[in-house]
Amino acid sequence: MLNQDLSFFYYIILFAIYCFIGWVLEVFYRSFSQRKFVNAGFLFGPFVPIYGIGAFTVIVLQYFIQSWHFIPRCVAVGLSITFMEYVIGFLAEKIFKLPLWNYSDRRFNLHGRVCLLFSLLWTGLAVVFSEFIHPEVFSRVASLHEGFVKPAAIAFMIYFWVDYTFSVMSLASFRNAVAYLYEEYFNLSNTEIEERLNSFQRLRDAFPDLNQYINQNINKKIRNRLNSILKTIQEKIILEMEGRKPFEKEYYETVGDILQHEEFLKLKDYFHHNSSIYSHVHDVAYFSYRICKYFKLDYRSAARGALLHDFFLYDWRNHDEPDLARNKFHGLAHPTIAVANAKKHFSINDIEEDIIKKHMWPLTLVPPKYKESYIVSFADKYLSSREFINEYKKRISQFQTKKGRKRKHANPDASK
Numbered sequence: 001m002l003n004q005d006l007s008f009f010y011y012i013i014l015f016a017i018y019c020f021i022g023w024v025l026e027v028f029y030r031s032f033s034q035r036k037f038v039n040a041g042f043l044f045g046p047f048v049p050i051y052g053i054g055a056f057t058v059i060v061l062q063y064f065i066q067s068w069h070f071i072p073r074c075v076a077v078g079l080s081i082t083f084m085e086y087v088i089g090f091l092a093e094k095i096f097k098l099p100l101w102n103y104s105d106r107r108f109n110l111h112g113r114v115c116l117l118f119s120l121l122w123t124g125l126a127v128v129f130s131e132f133i134h135p136e137v138f139s140r141v142a143s144l145h146e147g148f149v150k151p152a153a154i155a156f157m158i159y160f161w162v163d164y165t166f167s168v169m170s171l172a173s174f175r176n177a178v179a180y181l182y183e184e185y186f187n188l189s190n191t192e193i194e195e196r197l198n199s200f201q202r203l204r205d206a207f208p209d210l211n212q213y214i215n216q217n218i219n220k221k222i223r224n225r226l227n228s229i230l231k232t233i234q235e236k237i238i239l240e241m242e243g244r245k246p247f248e249k250e251y252y253e254t255v256g257d258i259l260q261h262e263e264f265l266k267l268k269d270y271f272h273h274n275s276s277i278y279s280h281v282h283d284v285a286y287f288s289y290r291i292c293k294y295f296k297l298d299y300r301s302a303a304r305g306a307l308l309h310d311f312f313l314y315d316w317r318n319h320d321e322p323d324l325a326r327n328k329f330h331g332l333a334h335p336t337i338a339v340a341n342a343k344k345h346f347s348i349n350d351i352e353e354d355i356i357k358k359h360m361w362p363l364t365l366v367p368p369k370y371k372e373s374y375i376v377s378f379a380d381k382y383l384s385s386r387e388f389i390n391e392y393k394k395r396i397s398q399f400q401t402k403k404g405r406k407r408k409h410a411n412p413d414a415s416k
């Protein structure tokens with residue numbers, strides 16, 4: 001619905017209203033999925049321009065296709081809105097040099113900029129918008145007095161360009177911060193790394209796909225470094241350690257106080273993978289200790305940190321314990337819980353804290369800081385997968401024995 005009698009300023013007000021409605025929708029969606037208030041969009045103010053642009057794409061298109069039947073009209077709206085999202089995604093990547101959204105892990109996507117599911121969703125929204133919302137909003141805006149509309153539109157335009165300029169600058173400094181972290185990662189302290197990432201928390205909440213961008217950029221360098229270490233571990237240490245139990249006096253001297261601590265012993269009561277958490281962390285600690293000793297690293301911190309890496313006293317299969325809040329995901333939350341428990345009962349150094357906090361990397365965003373942490377993280381994954389496989393094999397063989405017994409019971413002559 002367009003009206004040639006209305007001045008340009010009325011359309012600016014309409015644009016502002018639709019950007020604001022878009023912001024409200026995005027805030028609901030983001031806040032609901034992240035369970036906290038999220039100021040959506042890349043602008044600081046409560047406006048999301050892509051919704052305004054989308055609304056105008058639909059309004060202009062409707063002007064030309066209003067005589068069409070409903071279904072072809074929906075198809076035309078869907079195609080135009082998808083095309084618009086693709087173009088804006090492409091331009092955002094060129095202008096900001098950042099992918100603000102990324103659908104590449106969704107099915108039927110094109111270059112990660114559009115995907116079938118969201119295109120259908122936008123089409124539905126656009127149809128509701130053009131049939132119900134726009135006629136209502138348009139008639140109300142058109143009835144406003146020009147003496148109010150003109151200054152309001154000018155004020156909005158000035159505000160918009162100021163906010164846009166600062167927001168683009170903020171995106172640029174975010175990009176620079178990631179580049180800086182990528183270069184200087186191993187020379188910065190953990191606190192500095194966290195401070196830098198936290199200063200962009202709003203952007204990261206508003207565009208969760210940016211976390212993937214950070215992950216890909218920072219982790220690229222680290223993965224290259226890790227590959228050479230992993231090869232040595234595979235060739236030299238795993239083969240040599242096969243089937244051996246911890247026997248070194250020095251190892252027990254290093255971790256003895258933890259192993260005998262009353263609170264730590266409770267880990268024996270919690271099942272993990274195929275045995276208790278106690279036995280899992282013990283294996284990871286000894287394995288990490290041996291690897292770090294081989295590479296002449298701080299094997300004491302590695303052993304202590306690894307021993308405490310899963311120091312959580314609850315059953316992670318049932319989220320009914322007070323330590324793990326109901327809305328938290330165990331995989332991401334337990335390192336923080338383990339750090340708190342470790343600090344409560346022992347004194348831990350920086351390396352040990354880093355080991356515990358980052359042992360789930362790359363599931364957690366911030367990569368480890370110390371070589372010892374990478375080794376424990378690797379040891380944990382390697383041994384956990386072995387524990388899982390062993391448990392799986394055990395269950396399969398139990399199942400087959402049970403089935404065999406049942407068959408024998410049903411047909412006692414079969415084995416004769």
Ligand SMILES: [Fe+2]
Nearest residue numbers: 309310334359
């Ligand atoms: Fe863990």
Ligand SMILES: [Fe+2]
Nearest residue numbers: 309310380384
């Ligand atoms: Fe673990």
